[in-house]
Amino acid sequence: MNIEIRQDYPALCEYVGQQVIQTLKNKPDALVCIAGGDTPLGVFKVLVEASQQGLDLSRAAFVGLDEWLGLGREDKGSCREMVYSHLFDKLPLRPDQICFFDGLTADPQAECERVDAFIAEHGHIDILVLGIGMNGHIGFNEPGADLNNRCHIVPLDPITKAVSVKYFGGVRDVTQGISQGLKTLLEAQQIIVMANGEKKAEIVATTLNSEPTTAIPSTLVKNHAHCTLALDTTAASLI
Ligand code: GLP
Secondary structure, eight states: EEEEEEEEEEEHHHHHHHHHHHHHHHTOEEEEEEEEEEHHHHHHHHHHHHHHHHOOTTTOOOEEOOOTTOOOOSSSTOHHHHHHHHHHGSSSOGGGGEEEEOTTTOOHHHHHOOOOOOOOOOOSSSEEOOOOOSSOTTTTTTTTTTTTTTTTEEEOOHHHHHEEEHHHTSSSOEEEEEOOHHHHHTTTTTEEEEEGGGGGGHHHHHHHHHHBBBTBGGGGGGTTTTEEEETTTTTTTTO
């Protein structure tokens, strides 16, 4: 696994954003998947600017990584709210170019199948930008996740529930997530795992120091042929 360290968060986002832009230049019909959450917000900004400066997105496709079950676009801090507000709404995309989990679905299993079918139609994800949860989760693949999973429903880990308060501005009754599974994620052509800030320093060091294990899902990308761990200096401070 390649490690890239940048001085600060804007420089980190510029690096990751340029990787996505390069993928889209090389393969205009690429399937892109970028996590929700706080980590990639600056990457969204880089992509919006590139689009305003003429990056052609007319053939690109975007798929969601995960979502809190029970939350939708109107819920501040849902993945849909974050990714649409900061990215999709600012890009000239047609609805058919986006496949995103509906956290309000009455039929989560059908929702999993819909997202799996969209990815299958494109073959695989071309570039995947992941954040790392405080417990090492990637998407909502929590510690102990099954390597053979595609989209699935996940009981959320207590650490994930505790951390969720930062998105929602308070406690919400979220107990399950809907997420792409490890099998799909590890089939991506290129993976970038991003982390910034001091609070991620410990899980970043743990990820680097552990053998790949489902107990720490972020370690599983280490065997991937084309994976980069992209950090700012504070997230890299314990490695
Ligand atoms: C969240 C999301 C993930 C995200 C990760 C890190 O719970 N479900 O998609 O990548 O945990 O979140 P953050 O970037 O806010 O630290």
